Amino acid sequence: MPINDEYQFRPDGHRLRRERRGWGMPLLAAVLLLALAIGGWLWWTGYWTAREPRPAGPAVSAVLPPVEPAVRYPLEELPPTTDVGAALRELLGGEAVSRFLQTSDFPRRVVATVDNLGREQATTRLWPVNTTPGRFSAQRNGEVAVLSDANAARYRPFVQLVERISPQQAVDLYRSLYPQLQQAYANLGMGSRYFNDRLVEVIDLLLATPIPAQPPRLQQFAIKGPMGDPRPWVRWEFVDPSLQSLSAGQKMLLRMGPDNQRRLQAVLARWRAELVSGPRPAQASPQATR
Structure with a gap:
């Protein structure tokens, strides 16, 4: 029988809080382990006793500026768009924008969601799209529950909308919005890291x-909070550890059903090709072609 319930693959609030604190503690632990390993090797080979002590040189600051990764996929930007809502309505139509998108603070929503799709959690609070109507459906057969085929119907209208979008027009809009997107990405604490590189990285992960x-x-599984809710907070997770360990975006693709997943991956592949294609050749004017 089908089971409808509030859907969210297993959240882990503690993990999320650790992730938001950044890479400081893991990086510190890695540096300490590396230092201990190098020190142990030097002691074992007699390095410390074989060399004469040198006079101390001038003090040198150990603080170095952070090294940002090189840009892998430079983007040819177009003249910037100031009215994001109008640009989206021109591309998708007013009805589709109202039905599917959250246009307020759109650049911030986009960069936060793209980045989170490649991580363990992707909070719906920052999504640039409206949540899908209805509830997640699972099909139970005895003690076994599986993704229901009927669940895919919830996502089909969104998939059909995405398939109708011209990859070139979508990427042109993205290029015109890019200054705002890059600034929003920096405001998330990403420094000067290049957002387009992260977008391509996440697309590759989804593909x-x-x-x-x-x-x-x-x-x-149930999460019972301190408030004593009369109905346990029931959630779903994949039984297969290899699926449960996927990123938030990958698990979203899985819950859409295999047909929707294939169709969205085909769209993503076309968009990726457009993103990394480089500058387009200038079109010749009609007079020049005579």
């Missing part, structure tokens, strides 16, 4: 999402 041969098996 690598496996398509299960059979509907994935699910299991329920």
